[in-house]
Amino acid sequence: MTDQSPPEKPPGTLPRLGEVGLTNYAPYLMNRIMGRYNASLRDEMAGLGLTTPKMRALAVLSVIDGPLIRELAVYSVVEQSTLSRALDQLATDGLIRREADSSDSRATRIFITDAGRSTFDTLWPRMAEAQSRMFRGIPDDERRAFVGTLQKMLTNIRKHEI
Amino acid sequence: MTDQSPPEKPPGTLPRLGEVGLTNYAPYLMNRIMGRYNASLRDEMAGLGLTTPKMRALAVLSVIDGPLIRELAVYSVVEQSTLSRALDQLATDGLIRREADSSDSRATRIFITDAGRSTFDTLWPRMAEAQSRMFRGIPDDERRAFVGTLQKMLTNIRKHEI
DNA sequence: CAGGGATATTTGCAAATGCATTTAAATCTG
DNA sequence: CAGATTTAAATGCATTTGCAAATATCCCTG
Numbered sequence: 001m002t003d004q005s006p007p008e009k010p011p012g013t014l015p016r017l018g019e020v021g022l023t024n025y026a027p028y029l030m031n032r033i034m035g036r037y038n039a040s041l042r043d044e045m046a047g048l049g050l051t052t053p054k055m056r057a058l059a060v061l062s063v064i065d066g067p068l069i070r071e072l073a074v075y076s077v078v079e080q081s082t083l084s085r086a087l088d089q090l091a092t093d094g095l096i097r098r099e100a101d102s103s104d105s106r107a108t109r110i111f112i113t114d115a116g117r118s119t120f121d122t123l124w125p126r127m128a129e130a131q132s133r134m135f136r137g138i139p140d141d142e143r144r145a146f147v148g149t150l151q152k153m154l155t156n157i158r159k160h161e162i
Numbered sequence: 163m164t165d166q167s168p169p170e171k172p173p174g175t176l177p178r179l180g181e182v183g184l185t186n187y188a189p190y191l192m193n194r195i196m197g198r199y200n201a202s203l204r205d206e207m208a209g210l211g212l213t214t215p216k217m218r219a220l221a222v223l224s225v226i227d228g229p230l231i232r233e234l235a236v237y238s239v240v241e242q243s244t245l246s247r248a249l250d251q252l253a254t255d256g257l258i259r260r261e262a263d264s265s266d267s268r269a270t271r272i273f274i275t276d277a278g279r280s281t282f283d284t285l286w287p288r289m290a291e292a293q294s295r296m297f298r299g300i301p302d303d304e305r306r307a308f309v310g311t312l313q314k315m316l317t318n319i320r321k322h323e324i
Numbered sequence: 325c326a327g328g329g330a331t332a333t334t335t336g337c338a339a340a341t342g343c344a345t346t347t348a349a350a351t352c353t354g
Numbered sequence: 355c356a357g358a359t360t361t362a363a364a365t366g367c368a369t370t371t372g373c374a375a376a377t378a379t380c381c382c383t384g
Contacts, residue, residue: 032239
Protein backbone atom coordinates (compact mmCIF):
# COMPACT_ATOMS: atom_id res chain seq x y z
CA MET A 1 0.00 0.00 0.00
CA THR A 2 1.55 3.25 -1.13
CA ASP A 3 -0.54 6.28 -0.38
CA GLN A 4 0.54 9.16 1.78
CA SER A 5 -0.58 12.22 -0.12
CA PRO A 6 -3.11 14.36 1.75
CA PRO A 7 -6.66 14.18 0.46
CA GLU A 8 -7.24 16.60 -2.41
CA LYS A 9 -10.41 18.67 -2.43
CA PRO A 10 -12.00 19.12 -5.85
CA PRO A 11 -14.89 21.37 -4.80
CA GLY A 12 -18.23 19.58 -4.76
CA THR A 13 -16.82 16.14 -5.42
CA LEU A 14 -16.45 13.42 -2.82
CA PRO A 15 -12.93 11.98 -3.12
CA ARG A 16 -12.98 8.22 -3.68
CA LEU A 17 -11.51 5.75 -1.26
CA GLY A 18 -8.79 5.06 -3.79
CA GLU A 19 -7.88 8.72 -3.76
CA VAL A 20 -8.00 9.11 -0.01
CA GLY A 21 -6.02 5.92 0.33
CA LEU A 22 -6.99 3.06 2.59
CA THR A 23 -4.43 4.14 5.12
CA ASN A 24 -5.83 7.63 5.39
CA TYR A 25 -9.35 6.43 6.04
CA ALA A 26 -9.61 6.26 9.82
CA PRO A 27 -12.31 3.56 10.10
CA TYR A 28 -10.21 1.23 7.96
CA LEU A 29 -7.17 1.72 10.14
CA MET A 30 -9.19 1.29 13.31
CA ASN A 31 -10.85 -1.89 12.07
CA ARG A 32 -7.55 -3.30 11.03
CA ILE A 33 -5.87 -2.46 14.33
CA MET A 34 -8.76 -3.78 16.39
CA GLY A 35 -8.89 -6.95 14.33
CA ARG A 36 -5.31 -7.61 15.28
CA TYR A 37 -5.87 -6.65 18.92
CA ASN A 38 -8.87 -8.96 19.21
CA ALA A 39 -7.05 -11.79 17.49
CA SER A 40 -4.08 -11.39 19.80
CA LEU A 41 -6.31 -12.05 22.78
CA ARG A 42 -8.25 -14.96 21.32
CA ASP A 43 -5.87 -17.72 22.37
CA GLU A 44 -5.58 -16.47 25.91
CA MET A 45 -9.36 -16.14 26.08
CA ALA A 46 -9.91 -19.61 24.65
CA GLY A 47 -7.68 -20.98 27.39
CA LEU A 48 -9.99 -19.41 29.95
CA GLY A 49 -13.13 -20.65 28.19
CA LEU A 50 -14.01 -17.14 27.09
CA THR A 51 -15.23 -15.79 23.78
CA THR A 52 -15.03 -12.16 22.77
CA PRO A 53 -18.56 -11.34 23.97
CA LYS A 54 -17.99 -13.10 27.29
CA MET A 55 -14.67 -11.34 27.77
CA ARG A 56 -16.17 -7.96 26.97
CA ALA A 57 -19.01 -8.46 29.38
CA LEU A 58 -16.59 -9.40 32.14
CA ALA A 59 -14.39 -6.40 31.35
CA VAL A 60 -17.29 -3.99 31.62
CA LEU A 61 -18.61 -5.70 34.74
CA SER A 62 -15.21 -5.35 36.38
CA VAL A 63 -15.80 -1.60 36.18
CA ILE A 64 -19.57 -1.11 36.24
CA ASP A 65 -21.55 -2.79 38.96
CA GLY A 66 -24.98 -4.28 38.35
CA PRO A 67 -25.96 -2.80 34.97
CA LEU A 68 -29.12 -3.80 33.17
CA ILE A 69 -28.54 -6.26 30.37
CA ARG A 70 -29.38 -3.74 27.67
CA GLU A 71 -26.89 -1.29 29.21
CA LEU A 72 -24.27 -3.99 29.39
CA ALA A 73 -24.94 -4.74 25.72
CA VAL A 74 -24.15 -1.16 24.76
CA TYR A 75 -21.09 -0.86 26.94
CA SER A 76 -19.67 -4.15 25.80
CA VAL A 77 -20.57 -3.65 22.14
CA VAL A 78 -22.40 -6.96 21.87
CA GLU A 79 -25.84 -7.65 20.38
CA GLN A 80 -28.44 -8.12 23.06
CA SER A 81 -29.40 -11.61 21.99
CA THR A 82 -25.76 -12.63 21.80
CA LEU A 83 -25.14 -11.13 25.19
CA SER A 84 -28.13 -12.94 26.67
CA ARG A 85 -26.61 -16.25 25.65
CA ALA A 86 -23.12 -15.25 26.70
CA LEU A 87 -24.51 -14.43 30.12
CA ASP A 88 -26.12 -17.88 30.29
CA GLN A 89 -22.70 -19.42 29.90
CA LEU A 90 -20.99 -17.02 32.26
CA ALA A 91 -23.64 -17.74 34.88
CA THR A 92 -23.26 -21.51 34.38
CA ASP A 93 -19.54 -21.09 34.94
CA GLY A 94 -20.20 -19.00 38.03
CA LEU A 95 -18.51 -15.89 36.69
CA ILE A 96 -21.54 -13.64 36.87
CA ARG A 97 -24.86 -13.57 38.69
CA ARG A 98 -28.25 -12.43 37.36
CA GLU A 99 -30.38 -10.54 39.84
CA ALA A 100 -33.92 -9.29 39.29
CA ASP A 101 -34.19 -5.52 39.40
CA SER A 102 -35.97 -4.44 42.53
CA SER A 103 -38.24 -1.85 40.93
CA ASP A 104 -38.80 -3.30 37.44
CA SER A 105 -39.52 -6.97 37.28
CA ARG A 106 -38.87 -7.15 33.54
CA ALA A 107 -35.31 -6.10 34.10
CA THR A 108 -32.25 -8.03 35.19
CA ARG A 109 -29.10 -6.62 36.70
CA ILE A 110 -25.80 -8.38 36.23
CA PHE A 111 -23.09 -8.73 38.83
CA ILE A 112 -19.64 -10.14 38.47
CA THR A 113 -18.70 -12.82 41.03
CA ASP A 114 -15.35 -13.23 42.74
CA ALA A 115 -14.60 -16.06 40.34
CA GLY A 116 -15.48 -13.79 37.43
CA ARG A 117 -13.25 -11.05 38.75
CA SER A 118 -10.39 -13.45 39.19
CA THR A 119 -10.85 -14.82 35.66
CA PHE A 120 -10.74 -11.31 34.31
CA ASP A 121 -7.68 -10.51 36.43
CA THR A 122 -5.90 -13.36 34.68
CA LEU A 123 -6.71 -11.88 31.32
CA TRP A 124 -6.17 -8.22 32.07
CA PRO A 125 -2.34 -8.26 31.95
CA ARG A 126 -2.56 -9.60 28.39
CA MET A 127 -4.98 -6.88 27.46
CA ALA A 128 -2.67 -4.28 28.95
CA GLU A 129 0.23 -5.85 27.05
CA ALA A 130 -1.72 -5.80 23.82
CA GLN A 131 -2.44 -2.13 24.35
CA SER A 132 1.15 -1.25 25.01
CA ARG A 133 2.22 -3.19 21.93
CA MET A 134 -0.16 -1.04 19.92
CA PHE A 135 1.38 2.13 21.35
CA ARG A 136 5.00 0.98 21.15
CA GLY A 137 7.24 3.91 20.26
CA ILE A 138 4.43 6.43 20.53
CA PRO A 139 5.23 9.21 23.02
CA ASP A 140 3.01 9.69 26.05
CA ASP A 141 1.61 13.05 25.03
CA GLU A 142 0.71 11.72 21.61
CA ARG A 143 -1.02 8.76 23.20
CA ARG A 144 -2.95 11.05 25.52
CA ALA A 145 -4.05 13.25 22.64
CA PHE A 146 -5.10 10.16 20.73
CA VAL A 147 -7.22 8.89 23.60
CA GLY A 148 -8.68 12.37 23.99
CA THR A 149 -9.80 12.32 20.37
CA LEU A 150 -11.29 8.85 20.86
CA GLN A 151 -13.30 10.19 23.77
CA LYS A 152 -14.68 12.99 21.64
CA MET A 153 -15.56 10.48 18.96
CA LEU A 154 -17.37 8.32 21.49
CA THR A 155 -19.38 11.35 22.52
CA ASN A 156 -20.26 11.96 18.88
CA ILE A 157 -21.52 8.47 18.22
CA ARG A 158 -23.21 8.35 21.57
CA LYS A 159 -25.66 11.07 20.64
CA HIS A 160 -28.41 8.54 20.16
CA GLU A 161 -27.06 5.90 22.48
CA ILE A 162 -26.67 5.60 26.24
CA MET B 163 -19.30 6.21 33.16
CA THR B 164 -17.33 8.76 35.17
CA ASP B 165 -13.59 8.46 34.83
CA GLN B 166 -11.30 11.09 33.49
CA SER B 167 -8.32 11.02 35.86
CA PRO B 168 -5.05 10.12 34.14
CA PRO B 169 -3.69 6.66 34.91
CA GLU B 170 -1.72 6.60 38.16
CA LYS B 171 1.55 4.70 38.27
CA PRO B 172 2.16 2.79 41.51
CA PRO B 173 5.63 1.42 40.75
CA GLY B 174 5.62 -2.26 39.94
CA THR B 175 1.86 -2.67 39.96
CA LEU B 176 -0.30 -2.93 36.88
CA PRO B 177 -3.28 -0.62 37.32
CA ARG B 178 -6.58 -2.43 36.95
CA LEU B 179 -9.07 -1.66 34.24
CA GLY B 180 -11.35 -0.22 36.91
CA GLU B 181 -8.61 2.18 37.89
CA VAL B 182 -7.67 3.15 34.37
CA GLY B 183 -11.34 3.54 33.56
CA LEU B 184 -13.01 2.00 30.55
CA THR B 185 -12.94 5.30 28.74
CA ASN B 186 -9.19 5.68 29.14
CA TYR B 187 -8.47 2.26 27.71
CA ALA B 188 -7.93 2.87 24.01
CA PRO B 189 -8.93 -0.57 22.70
CA TYR B 190 -12.25 -0.30 24.48
CA LEU B 191 -12.98 3.08 22.95
CA MET B 192 -11.92 1.90 19.53
CA ASN B 193 -14.04 -1.25 19.69
CA ARG B 194 -17.00 0.75 20.84
CA ILE B 195 -16.62 3.37 18.11
CA MET B 196 -16.07 0.79 15.41
CA GLY B 197 -19.03 -1.22 16.60
CA ARG B 198 -21.19 1.82 16.04
CA TYR B 199 -19.59 2.62 12.70
CA ASN B 200 -20.09 -0.92 11.43
CA ALA B 201 -23.67 -1.01 12.68
CA SER B 202 -24.41 2.29 10.99
CA LEU B 203 -23.49 0.79 7.63
CA ARG B 204 -25.27 -2.52 8.08
CA ASP B 205 -28.66 -1.39 6.74
CA GLU B 206 -27.19 0.25 3.69
CA MET B 207 -25.07 -2.84 3.05
CA ALA B 208 -28.03 -5.18 3.50
CA GLY B 209 -29.88 -3.19 0.88
CA LEU B 210 -27.06 -3.87 -1.55
CA GLY B 211 -26.87 -7.56 -0.63
CA LEU B 212 -23.58 -7.06 1.16
CA THR B 213 -22.30 -8.33 4.47
CA THR B 214 -19.39 -6.81 6.36
CA PRO B 215 -16.83 -9.22 4.87
CA LYS B 216 -18.15 -8.67 1.34
CA MET B 217 -18.13 -4.90 1.80
CA ARG B 218 -14.61 -4.93 3.19
CA ALA B 219 -13.34 -7.02 0.33
CA LEU B 220 -14.91 -4.64 -2.20
CA ALA B 221 -13.47 -1.64 -0.39
CA VAL B 222 -9.96 -3.04 -0.49
CA LEU B 223 -10.36 -4.17 -4.10
CA SER B 224 -11.45 -0.67 -5.09
CA VAL B 225 -7.95 0.41 -4.06
CA ILE B 226 -5.70 -2.61 -4.55
CA ASP B 227 -5.81 -4.39 -7.85
CA GLY B 228 -5.55 -8.16 -8.13
CA PRO B 229 -4.29 -9.22 -4.69
CA LEU B 230 -3.93 -12.85 -3.69
CA ILE B 231 -6.75 -14.11 -1.52
CA ARG B 232 -4.55 -14.39 1.54
CA GLU B 233 -3.40 -10.80 1.06
CA LEU B 234 -6.95 -9.64 0.62
CA ALA B 235 -7.82 -11.45 3.85
CA VAL B 236 -5.23 -9.45 5.76
CA TYR B 237 -6.12 -6.12 4.20
CA SER B 238 -9.82 -6.61 4.70
CA VAL B 239 -9.48 -8.07 8.21
CA VAL B 240 -11.52 -11.17 7.38
CA GLU B 241 -10.70 -14.82 8.12
CA GLN B 242 -9.44 -16.58 5.02
CA SER B 243 -12.21 -19.19 5.07
CA THR B 244 -14.85 -16.53 5.56
CA LEU B 245 -13.35 -14.52 2.76
CA SER B 246 -13.27 -17.53 0.47
CA ARG B 247 -17.01 -17.90 0.85
CA ALA B 248 -17.66 -14.17 0.62
CA LEU B 249 -15.78 -14.20 -2.68
CA ASP B 250 -17.98 -17.05 -3.92
CA GLN B 251 -20.99 -14.84 -3.42
CA LEU B 252 -19.38 -11.74 -4.84
CA ALA B 253 -18.37 -13.72 -7.91
CA THR B 254 -21.87 -15.15 -8.30
CA ASP B 255 -23.20 -11.60 -8.18
CA GLY B 256 -20.61 -10.53 -10.73
CA LEU B 257 -18.93 -8.04 -8.42
CA ILE B 258 -15.50 -9.66 -8.51
CA ARG B 259 -13.59 -12.04 -10.71
CA ARG B 260 -11.18 -14.80 -9.68
CA GLU B 261 -8.16 -15.22 -11.91
CA ALA B 262 -5.46 -17.88 -11.58
CA ASP B 263 -2.05 -16.44 -10.78
CA SER B 264 0.24 -16.75 -13.77
CA SER B 265 3.31 -17.95 -11.92
CA ASP B 266 1.82 -19.91 -9.03
CA SER B 267 -1.00 -22.20 -9.92
CA ARG B 268 -2.08 -22.64 -6.29
CA ALA B 269 -2.81 -18.95 -6.04
CA THR B 270 -5.77 -16.88 -7.12
CA ARG B 271 -5.85 -13.17 -7.76
CA ILE B 272 -9.01 -11.19 -7.24
CA PHE B 273 -10.21 -8.34 -9.42
CA ILE B 274 -13.15 -6.06 -8.91
CA THR B 275 -15.52 -5.80 -11.87
CA ASP B 276 -17.24 -2.66 -13.13
CA ALA B 277 -20.40 -3.83 -11.42
CA GLY B 278 -18.46 -4.30 -8.20
CA ARG B 279 -16.95 -0.87 -8.45
CA SER B 280 -20.33 0.66 -9.05
CA THR B 281 -21.83 -1.19 -6.07
CA PHE B 282 -19.04 0.11 -3.91
CA ASP B 283 -19.50 3.62 -5.28
CA THR B 284 -23.08 3.47 -4.03
CA LEU B 285 -21.88 2.60 -0.58
CA TRP B 286 -18.90 4.88 -0.33
CA PRO B 287 -20.79 8.13 0.35
CA ARG B 288 -22.35 6.47 3.41
CA MET B 289 -18.96 5.36 4.59
CA ALA B 290 -17.62 8.86 4.14
CA GLU B 291 -20.64 10.23 6.01
CA ALA B 292 -20.13 7.78 8.84
CA GLN B 293 -16.55 8.90 9.10
CA SER B 294 -17.40 12.57 9.19
CA ARG B 295 -20.04 11.89 11.85
CA MET B 296 -17.31 10.30 13.93
CA PHE B 297 -15.11 13.36 13.55
CA ARG B 298 -17.87 15.93 13.98
CA GLY B 299 -16.53 18.94 15.85
CA ILE B 300 -12.97 17.70 15.79
CA PRO B 301 -10.59 20.20 14.19
CA ASP B 302 -8.67 19.22 11.09
CA ASP B 303 -5.24 19.24 12.65
CA GLU B 304 -6.45 17.05 15.50
CA ARG B 305 -7.96 14.65 12.99
CA ARG B 306 -4.73 14.53 11.05
CA ALA B 307 -2.71 13.86 14.18
CA PHE B 308 -5.15 11.12 15.11
CA VAL B 309 -4.81 9.41 11.75
CA GLY B 310 -1.04 9.76 12.01
CA THR B 311 -1.09 7.91 15.30
CA LEU B 312 -3.29 5.22 13.79
CA GLN B 313 -0.76 4.75 11.02
CA LYS B 314 2.02 4.29 13.54
CA MET B 315 -0.12 1.77 15.38
CA LEU B 316 -0.76 -0.14 12.18
CA THR B 317 2.98 -0.30 11.62
CA ASN B 318 3.42 -1.67 15.14
CA ILE B 319 0.90 -4.45 14.76
CA ARG B 320 2.08 -5.18 11.26
CA LYS B 321 5.49 -6.35 12.45
CA HIS B 322 4.61 -9.95 11.83
CA GLU B 323 2.00 -9.39 9.20
CA ILE B 324 2.03 -8.28 5.58
C1' DC C 325 -58.18 1.68 35.60
C1' DA C 326 -58.65 -0.73 31.00
C1' DG C 327 -56.39 -1.02 26.63
C1' DG C 328 -52.67 0.05 23.54
C1' DG C 329 -48.24 0.89 23.00
C1' DA C 330 -43.41 0.84 24.88
C1' DT C 331 -39.59 -1.72 27.09
C1' DA C 332 -36.57 -5.79 29.00
C1' DT C 333 -35.17 -10.05 28.02
C1' DT C 334 -35.23 -14.56 25.91
C1' DT C 335 -35.65 -17.78 22.17
C1' DG C 336 -36.42 -19.95 17.31
C1' DC C 337 -34.17 -20.33 13.31
C1' DA C 338 -31.55 -19.60 9.27
C1' DA C 339 -27.28 -17.80 8.01
C1' DA C 340 -22.54 -16.70 9.00
C1' DT C 341 -18.34 -17.79 11.30
C1' DG C 342 -13.96 -19.97 12.31
C1' DC C 343 -11.27 -23.89 13.32
C1' DA C 344 -9.34 -27.85 11.49
C1' DT C 345 -8.78 -30.53 7.57
C1' DT C 346 -8.31 -31.45 2.69
C1' DT C 347 -6.53 -30.74 -1.84
C1' DA C 348 -3.29 -29.15 -4.84
C1' DA C 349 0.91 -27.18 -5.98
C1' DA C 350 5.39 -25.16 -4.89
C1' DT C 351 9.80 -25.38 -2.48
C1' DC C 352 13.31 -27.22 0.20
C1' DT C 353 16.81 -30.91 1.52
C1' DG C 354 19.68 -34.50 1.54
C1' DC D 355 15.19 -35.62 -8.02
C1' DA D 356 12.19 -38.28 -4.38
C1' DG D 357 10.16 -37.36 -0.21
C1' DA D 358 9.15 -34.23 3.29
C1' DT D 359 7.65 -29.58 4.29
C1' DT D 360 5.42 -25.37 3.42
C1' DT D 361 1.97 -22.57 1.23
C1' DA D 362 -2.68 -21.22 -1.19
C1' DA D 363 -7.28 -21.87 -1.21
C1' DA D 364 -11.52 -24.44 -0.43
C1' DT D 365 -14.49 -27.15 2.43
C1' DG D 366 -16.73 -30.05 6.41
C1' DC D 367 -18.70 -29.24 10.51
C1' DA D 368 -19.90 -27.62 14.96
C1' DT D 369 -20.62 -23.31 17.06
C1' DT D 370 -21.93 -18.59 17.10
C1' DT D 371 -24.41 -14.88 15.42
C1' DG D 372 -28.18 -11.74 14.74
C1' DC D 373 -32.68 -10.79 13.13
C1' DA D 374 -37.36 -11.32 14.16
C1' DA D 375 -40.75 -12.97 17.03
C1' DA D 376 -42.36 -14.36 21.60
C1' DT D 377 -43.01 -13.44 26.44
C1' DA D 378 -43.53 -10.74 30.31
C1' DT D 379 -44.00 -6.46 32.42
C1' DC D 380 -44.47 -1.58 32.62
C1' DC D 381 -46.34 2.98 31.51
C1' DC D 382 -49.28 6.29 29.36
C1' DT D 383 -53.77 8.06 27.93
C1' DG D 384 -58.41 8.68 27.80
